[in-house]
Amino acid sequence: xxxxxxxxxxxxxxxxxxxxxxxxxxxxxxxxxxxxxxxxxxxxxxxxxxxxxxxxxxxxxxxxxxxxxxxxxxxxxxxxxxxxxxxxxxxxxxxxxxxxxxxxxxxxxxxxxxxxx
Amino acid sequence: xxxxxxxxxxxxxxxxxxxxxxxxxxxxxxxxxxxxxxxxxxxxxxxxxxxxxxxxxxxxxxxxxxxxxxxxxxxxxxxxxxxxxxxxxxxxxxxxxxxxxxxxxxxxxxx
Numbered sequence: 001x002x003x004x005x006x007x008x009x010x011x012x013x014x015x016x017x018x019x020x021x022x023x024x025x026x027x028x029x030x031x032x033x034x035x036x037x038x039x040x041x042x043x044x045x046x047x048x049x050x051x052x053x054x055x056x057x058x059x060x061x062x063x064x065x066x067x068x069x070x071x072x073x074x075x076x077x078x079x080x081x082x083x084x085x086x087x088x089x090x091x092x093x094x095x096x097x098x099x100x101x102x103x104x105x106x107x108x109x110x111x112x113x114x115x116x117x
Numbered sequence: 118x119x120x121x122x123x124x125x126x127x128x129x130x131x132x133x134x135x136x137x138x139x140x141x142x143x144x145x146x147x148x149x150x151x152x153x154x155x156x157x158x159x160x161x162x163x164x165x166x167x168x169x170x171x172x173x174x175x176x177x178x179x180x181x182x183x184x185x186x187x188x189x190x191x192x193x194x195x196x197x198x199x200x201x202x203x204x205x206x207x208x209x210x211x212x213x214x215x216x217x218x219x220x221x222x223x224x225x226x227x228x
Binding site for chain 2: 045090092106107108
């Protein structure tokens with residue numbers, strides 16, 4: 001009965017590979033997010049989807065592409081992985097009473113630790 | 118541009134003590150401020166959310182305050198326990214509806 005789940009929890013891969021991280025929420029929320037946690041523990045938002053529509057698209061390399069098949073899922077696909085992509089990636093969701101706004105408490109997944117060798 | 122700072126970066130206190138974690142933000146035009154805890158391998162847990170019109174929120178032994186005019190928020194933990202050991206993060210929802218995060222305070226409660 002996990003609220004926000006991510007798979008895999010750990011991902012180790014070689015440079016140049018393409019990989020995906022999956023996220024699912026069973027809270028019935030309208031908005032989902034992807035964050036990247038850097039080495040200083042800062043969480044930086046990458047993308048936000050509201051009802052399958054892209055709302056926020058921060059400046060990230062176009063090698064990163066989010067995909068939302070339905071409002072309960074937001075997957076993150078990364079092409080041509082680079083060493084600098086190594087980080088912990090967090091998925092989150094929120095109820096959002098208004099379209100696209102981050103006005104409510106966000107619920108986070110456990111994170112995916114990506115290591116690029 | 119909104120910046121969120123948390124001081125100290127790390128804190129170690131004996132069990133049973135009351136403690137305060139600090140969060141400051143540079144732009145008072147925020148919609149809300151949230152406190153989270155991060156446990157290794159367990160991701161983030163939302164603790165408290167304070168709307169801009171509120172002054173404080175309480176949940177169990179936790180009390181969070183918000184003073185927009187001074188750009189400060191505090192998280193008060195009463196009667197600390199070893200299970201409170203974690204990294205505590207604050208995040209402000211700014212006027213552009215971006216959630217701006219602090220770097221966190223690593224808290225260690227010694228038994």
